[in-house]
Amino acid sequence: MSEKVLPELSLDALKSGDRDExxxxxxxxxxxxxxxxxxxxxxxxxxxxxxxNTFLNAFxxxxxxxxxxxxxxxxxxIAANEALMMIRKQRPETTLTDTSLEDDEGEDYSPVQxxxxxxxxxxxxxxxxxxxxxxxxxxxxxxRLRIVFILRDLEGLSIEETSQALDLSQTAVKTRLLRxxxxxxxxxxxxxGERLQNRSKAK
Amino acid sequence: xxxxxxxxxxLESLSDYVDGTLSEELCEEIQRHVDKCQDCRxxxxxxxxxxYLYHATASEPADVPPNVRERLFRSLNLxxxxxx
Numbered sequence: 001m002s003e004k005v006l007p008e009l010s011l012d013a014l015k016s017g018d019r020d021e022x023x024x025x026x027x028x029x030x031x032x033x034x035x036x037x038x039x040x041x042x043x044x045x046x047x048x049x050x051x052x053n054t055f056l057n058a059f060x061x062x063x064x065x066x067x068x069x070x071x072x073x074x075x076x077x078i079a080a081n082e083a084l085m086m087i088r089k090q091r092p093e094t095t096l097t098d099t100s101l102e103d104d105e106g107e108d109y110s111p112v113q114x115x116x117x118x119x120x121x122x123x124x125x126x127x128x129x130x131x132x133x134x135x136x137x138x139x140x141x142x143x144r145l146r147i148v149f150i151l152r153d154l155e156g157l158s159i160e161e162t163s164q165a166l167d168l169s170q171t172a173v174k175t176r177l178l179r180x181x182x183x184x185x186x187x188x189x190x191x192x193g194e195r196l197q198n199r200s201k202a203k
Numbered sequence: 204x205x206x207x208x209x210x211x212x213x214l215e216s217l218s219d220y221v222d223g224t225l226s227e228e229l230c231e232e233i234q235r236h237v238d239k240c241q242d243c244r245x246x247x248x249x250x251x252x253x254x255y256l257y258h259a260t261a262s263e264p265a266d267v268p269p270n271v272r273e274r275l276f277r278s279l280n281l282x283x284x285x286x287x
Contacts, residue, residue, distance in 0.1 A: 019281065022279075023276075023284035030272065031264065032265050034271065044271075051267070051275055055278075056278065056279065059279060111242070114241075114245045116249065118248045125252075125256055126256065126259060126260070134257065149257075153257050154257060154260075154261040155261070177218055178215070178217060181250060182214075182217075182250065188249070188256070189249060
């Protein structure tokens with residue numbers, strides 16, 4: 001979703017080990033990859049480790065890149081795997097159920113909050129306090145929803161690119177995206193609902 | 204369809220609705236439903252706003268702090284490119 005214009009990169013040069021081209025690749029994509037890692041992990045040191053491992057792996061495996069996805073999607077795929085691996089390492093007791101494909105059924109994600117906070121002014125919706133609540137809300141998503149939301153809604157990948165990056169079917173991506181968005185809506189409704197109440201008390 | 208079954212079925216199309224990728228026919232169905240269901244109207248509006256707010260924060264440039272960039276380039280043996 002970054003406004004930054006990405007440079008044209010030569011895949012041939014990258015595959016032949018051209019350092020100039022690799023440095024350009026790193027500068028072009030380190031911002032989005034670092035952001036993904038920060039939103040996924042919520043910790044600067046962990047995000048930096050994921051950033052470094054992503055490009056180390058990209059460097060190591062660029063020759064086997066077959067171009068079935070874009071270079072960007074391929075990098076996001078490496079970064080997403082690195083971030084998920086780090087989460088699993090930090091919580092070894094977590095079983096695969098938290099990240100596996102098969103557990104999209106059976107959860108109740110029906111809305112429970114019906115406060116209309118849309119009328120709050122933009123500067124309040126995007127105040128620095130609100131922004132940190134937005135970030136915290138992402139952190140509270142189960143990681144299998146979090147990674148889909150980050151790739152699709154923050155990094156702006158299409159449903160197809162997200163499915164390629166995560167090796168998921170497009171149906172699974174859509175299901176997880178909807179659940180992530182509904183979960184975030186609930187969390188934001190608690191926060192902004194309170195702000196709304198405070199405003200009406202102050203009047 | 205009962206009201207709650209209608210609400211539940213609307214929920215499943217909401218992401219496509221928010222992304223503008225839902226068929227015209229289903230969009231109209233949602234419009235008709237939210238005109239008479241206050242709770243669903245709030246869910247649709249606040250979900251749209253939720254996605255809008257995240258898109259707004261993500262449209263800002265994603266920068267890497269200079270010290271993080273420096274360590275990244277060193278870890279990749281690209282330190283000679285650091286002055287760029």
